[in-house]
Every structure is written in structure tokens, then in C-alpha cells.
Amino acid sequence: MKISVLGAGAWGTALALAAASRHEVLLWARSGAQAMAMVAQRLNERYLPEVSLPPALTLGSDLGAALAHASGGLLVIATPMAGLRGLLQQLPAGQPAVWLCKGFESGTGLLGHEIARSLRPGVPCAVLSGPSFALEVARGQPTALVAASESAELASATVDALHSDTLRIYTATDVVGVEVGGAVKNVMAIATGMLDGLAASGAPGAPGLNARAALITRGLAEMTRLGVALGARADTFMGLSGLGDLVLTATGDLSRNRKVGLLLAQGLALPQVLAQLGHVAEGVYSARTVADRAARLGVDMPITQAVVEVLEGHLQPHRAMARLMSRQARAEG
Numbered sequence: 001m002k003i004s005v006l007g008a009g010a011w012g013t014a015l016a017l018a019a020a021s022r023h024e025v026l027l028w029a030r031s032g033a034q035a036m037a038m039v040a041q042r043l044n045e046r047y048l049p050e051v052s053l054p055p056a057l058t059l060g061s062d063l064g065a066a067l068a069h070a071s072g073g074l075l076v077i078a079t080p081m082a083g084l085r086g087l088l089q090q091l092p093a094g095q096p097a098v099w100l101c102k103g104f105e106s107g108t109g110l111l112g113h114e115i116a117r118s119l120r121p122g123v124p125c126a127v128l129s130g131p132s133f134a135l136e137v138a139r140g141q142p143t144a145l146v147a148a149s150e151s152a153e154l155a156s157a158t159v160d161a162l163h164s165d166t167l168r169i170y171t172a173t174d175v176v177g178v179e180v181g182g183a184v185k186n187v188m189a190i191a192t193g194m195l196d197g198l199a200a201s202g203a204p205g206a207p208g209l210n211a212r213a214a215l216i217t218r219g220l221a222e223m224t225r226l227g228v229a230l231g232a233r234a235d236t237f238m239g240l241s242g243l244g245d246l247v248l249t250a251t252g253d254l255s256r257n258r259k260v261g262l263l264l265a266q267g268l269a270l271p272q273v274l275a276q277l278g279h280v281a282e283g284v285y286s287a288r289t290v291a292d293r294a295a296r297l298g299v300d301m302p303i304t305q306a307v308v309e310v311l312e313g314h315l316q317p318h319r320a321m322a323r324l325m326s327r328q329a330r331a332e333g
Helices: 010-020 032-041 063-069 081-088 112-119 134-138 152-162 175-200 209-229 234-238 240-251 256-265 270-277 282-297 302-311 317-325
Strands: 002-006 024-028 048-052 058-060 074-077 097-099 125-129 143-148 167-172
Touching: 002 010, 002 063, 010 024, 010 048, 010 134, 010 152, 024 063, 032 058, 048 134, 058 063, 074 081, 074 152, 081 112, 081 282, 112 125, 112 175, 125 152, 125 175, 125 240, 143 152, 143 175, 143 240, 152 167, 167 175, 175 209, 175 234, 175 240, 175 256, 175 282, 175 302, 175 317, 209 234, 209 240, 209 282, 209 302, 209 317, 234 240, 240 256, 256 270, 256 282, 256 317, 282 302, 302 317
Parallel strands: 002 024, 002 074, 024 058, 074 097, 097 125, 143 167
Antiparallel strands: 125 143
């Protein structure tokens, strides 16, 4: 099968690497300079320097060539959410697409499938999500993902293209639930990072593992409430794109969103955090959008709101955690 992966960040590169041993894969970079450097070095030095790029993987920055390569095969969009709309607008009429983007679009508050529906009504689309650090996928370490689509044909094509001995692809039809899980878990990971950063201080009364477990559990409840309000099935959030991705992103040392929370807890301002991070952390850009969309739906999301206030400089991390713990007692369900 011919596969084109649009976006040569860490995740796009990792997925291209995972498929290149069995398929004809073209990895497209928006930057011509980045593509030339990858060709010369056989390495994605900026985003995934730990893993070399095999000779079988084609690299380039010609979008037309990448789209032509995927004709009759599989087209995967691996940009941040901010780039999804622009690429969808450039696809050939009727070309199905799978994307890896996780988040709500800034400004519109739309999820990926909502953007696609407004631009390309009736054209099959899918989202591939789940607990996955790019580096582990690139190294061939065992990973499980879910491909969600209303098109059984596109979901099946995604499995055929990507399922392997080390990359297990499940299918689902609840696109809304899978996308909400992928978006909101990033915000919850920032909150958990802040908590872990405060715990590391060793100050009297600092939160510990009990508080972390409570925060992740209540974060899952927030995620589920928003998803159900948007039309998702509640059971989706007990799967790979919900609980699975939340646990990984909130606790894993490779998580960029968790790292944001850790640095904020150390007293760094957000611009300093982003400069030190060097890569996109979608939770930073999605948090306000998640909070606004929840508010319009009347969904209570106190953890999300606390993260927004910290990111916007209105609240210190230790006060955010204290405020969450001091909320009035209520029934859990």
C-alpha cells in the first residue's frame, strides 16, 4: 500500500517509520529545509533525533507529490490541530483522510471531524488516537491505538496499513468520543504535572500519590461529561483514547503536557516554559477552548478551569490545587 504522512513532527515521523518496513511510505515536511536536512542526514534531528530514517522511507516537501502518492492508498495528516484545516482544504475532492491531531481548533472550538464535516461533507474521514509516545512507536515498542471512523472501509484500510506485530490498531465508530479523549487528556496532563511538581517540592502538606490518583480519576470524569454532552458514548472513555491516553500523558516522563505542568509548578512563567519545551504541547492551546465549549454546554469542568487560570497567569499552581481540594463535598456519580 502507498501511504503519505503529511507532517514531519515527532508523531508523523514515528508513524511513517512504523509503516515503512511493509509499505511504500512518503513523509512530507512543510519546510523544504527540514526535508533536505532529513534526506541528507537520514535523521529528523529536530523532532526525533534518537531514531534513524531507513532508506525505504521517501522524504519530501512537495505537497502535490505527496497527495498523488497516496491516491488509492492511505493519506495521514500528522500536523498539530492548527494545521488540520489548511491541509484539508488542499486535498483532492473525495480523498479520504486519517489524522493524528489531538485538540480543539483555536478560535472555532471545533474538533477535527467537525472541521472536516464543514469543509468536505460526505467525504470519509478517521482519527487515529490512543496512548502513544512517538519515540516508543519509532523504536518498535508495543503500542495499541484506535482508529475511529463512521466509514468501515476507511477504518479497515487504516488497520491494513498500520497494524503490525508491535502496533495494534483497534477500530471504533465513536469519532466524537475518541477526539474528545485525545483533546482533553492533554489539559489533564498539565494539571497532573503541576501536582507532581508541587509534590516534588517536599513542602509540608504538599500533594502526593493519593492526590495524583484522585486528580486523574476526576479528570476522567470531566472528560466523560464533556464527551457525552457532545454526543459521545460514555464507554469510549474507558478505552484507549480515554483512560489509556490519559494515564500515559498524565504520568509518563515523555509527556510534553505533563512537562508544562512540572515547569509551571517550579515557578516558571508560561513563555519560559514554552521556550524550554521547544515543541508543541497541545494542552496549552486547547485548555481555554475546552473550558469555553464546556461552559456553553453547561458542563462543570473545575480541573480544566483551574489549568486555564494558571496558564493565563491568574492563579498560582499551589492555589489551583488547594482550590480543587476545597470544593464542596458531593456525590461522586
